[in-house]
Amino acid sequence: METEQYNVQENEKIEHSDVQLEINKIYNEDCIIGMEKLKEESVDCIIIDPPFNSETKMASPFRPNSKARMSEEEWFIYNNMSSRGYISWMNRVFKELNRVLKKGGHIYVFCNWRNMRNTMDILEANFFVQKDLLVWDKEHFGVGFFYRPQTEFILIAYKGMKPRPLNSKSQANIFRVKRLYRAYSIVQKPVELIERFVELSTDEGDLILDCFMCSGTTAIASRNKRRNFIGFEINKENFEESQKRLSQERLGDALLGANVK
Numbered sequence: 001m002e003t004e005q006y007n008v009q010e011n012e013k014i015e016h017s018d019v020q021l022e023i024n025k026i027y028n029e030d031c032i033i034g035m036e037k038l039k040e041e042s043v044d045c046i047i048i049d050p051p052f053n054s055e056t057k058m059a060s061p062f063r064p065n066s067k068a069r070m071s072e073e074e075w076f077i078y079n080n081m082s083s084r085g086y087i088s089w090m091n092r093v094f095k096e097l098n099r100v101l102k103k104g105g106h107i108y109v110f111c112n113w114r115n116m117r118n119t120m121d122i123l124e125a126n127f128f129v130q131k132d133l134l135v136w137d138k139e140h141f142g143v144g145f146f147y148r149p150q151t152e153f154i155l156i157a158y159k160g161m162k163p164r165p166l167n168s169k170s171q172a173n174i175f176r177v178k179r180l181y182r183a184y185s186i187v188q189k190p191v192e193l194i195e196r197f198v199e200l201s202t203d204e205g206d207l208i209l210d211c212f213m214c215s216g217t218t219a220i221a222s223r224n225k226r227r228n229f230i231g232f233e234i235n236k237e238n239f240e241e242s243q244k245r246l247s248q249e250r251l252g253d254a255l256l257g258a259n260v261k
């Protein structure tokens, strides 16, 4: 039976010298510090939705005239770095991502038209091989005063000489999935969209990393599709939302009688 083949192990540990991390958990910590505890080539796939750094009207400690108060620690969470700061921080993140991904493993990186150029450079500088630009068509446009945005983009790349093959040979590079209307945050992605990436790029029991979990969409999609996950989220409120969603979905599973861990 399908459920019996599900080999996600709740308390399995990833060893890294003397440090161990449990999988199927989200950690409330900075992803660079968190990823350092992961062993080299220990994850099968990466799906991330980093801060886009495009909220240029918001305040930051790097905008001396701004009226808003923000601590040094918060500046990057709020999408408001200088371009150089963003690139140098992203480079540190992607260096770790490259180290922990298995050869051939896929990396999905959400981006918008503004930060796509930087994201491509950062992928390349960190030895990922770019494969395609995927389009998420949200089926309806969002807020705006010029062209109203109906799309988001996802760069897909891989590590090593050759990518793992996709699990389907008839997948277009455009994904039509309705945007969310009453979500926890405007950046929350539909579980259905992430599930499609999970199914295409991994097998049951594989380990998926999302180092910017926010509300935990990647964790939920992975678990729904019987994959393991591990993730990090620096913001306490977002982390708590991810824990709430994970436990609610668990309850939902029980109510439905599904034997899914």
Ligand SMILES: C[S@@+](CC[C@H](N)C(=O)[O-])C[C@H]1O[C@@H](n2cnc3c(N)ncnc32)[C@H](O)[C@@H]1O
Pocket (backbone or CB within 6 Å): 029, 030, 031, 032, 049, 050, 051, 052, 076, 077, 187, 188, 189, 190, 211, 212, 213, 214, 215, 216, 217, 218, 232, 233, 234, 235, 238
């Ligand atoms: C665009 S959101 C991800 C949204 C997510 N895909 C979802 O569906 O809910 C990016 C998240 O990255 C988190 N973040 C920013 N810097 C981080 C860091 N250094 N380490 C871990 N998380 C970080 C932010 O707090 C935010 O929750």
